[in-house]
Amino acid sequence: MFTNFVPISLLVSLDLVKLYQGFFMSWDVIMYDEEEDMAMRAQAINLNEELGQVEYIFSDKTGTLTCNVMEFKKFSAGQEFYGTGEKALTRQLPNVNFHDPKMFENLKNNEKDLVRTIVHLAVCHDIIIDEKKGVYNAASPDELALVNAAKQFGYEFAGMDADDYMTIKTPKGDLKFRRLNVCEFTSTRKRMSVIVED
Numbered sequence: 152m153f154t155n156f157v158p159i160s161l162l163v164s165l166d167l168v169k170l171y172q173g174f175f176m177s178w179d180v181i182m183y184d185e186e187e188d189m190a191m192r193a194q195a196i197n198l199n200e201e202l203g204q205v206e207y208i209f210s211d212k213t214g215t216l217t218c219n220v221m222e223f224k225k226f227s228a229g230q231e232f233y234g235t236g237e238k239a240l241t242r243q244l245p246n247v248n249f250h251d252p253k254m255f256e257n258l259k260n261n262e263k264d265l266v267r268t269i270v271h272l273a274v275c276h277d278i279i280i281d282e283k284k285g286v287y288n289a290a291s292p293d294e295l296a297l298v299n300a301a302k303q304f305g306y307e308f309a310g311m312d313a314d315d316y317m318t319i320k321t322p323k324g325d326l327k328f329r330r331l332n333v334c335e336f337t338s339t340r341k342r343m344s345v346i347v348e349d
Contacts, residue, residue: 229264246296
């Protein structure tokens, strides 16, 4: 309806103004998060003019009174259970607090069920790698805990290429899997799974 009234050059000018507003917001010192060492990012410039219009925010109490932190402590592979539940003495990756010398012995002996379980931990996720910081970006802390645990055990997710081939670095060389489909988590299934081609 407004194409007859608003010239195209004005629309371009408005978009450029919104783009510059996004730059100013990302440079704002007050909007800088020191804990995460991260500046504010404007990912959608068409929302800029709506920022000052928010008057009420409705939220439920889920997660507001609790700290949503997941730690990898124990797991089972085949008929064996691993993880003593004690505090780990060695340096651990984020979201991992695992201690069990027996597990590392079985891993050296190439115990079949254990290796398969750890490979599954390294494959079943939709994590992306932040190339600048060299860390994983995950949608949920539990997903991050599982992939970091696999990395600590020597099976590191090294990234995914444009053809959906993911690389897992292992002590015995790289493994390649092609991700065919992701079955997202739902409240009915209570799990997230992936279909991969070995």
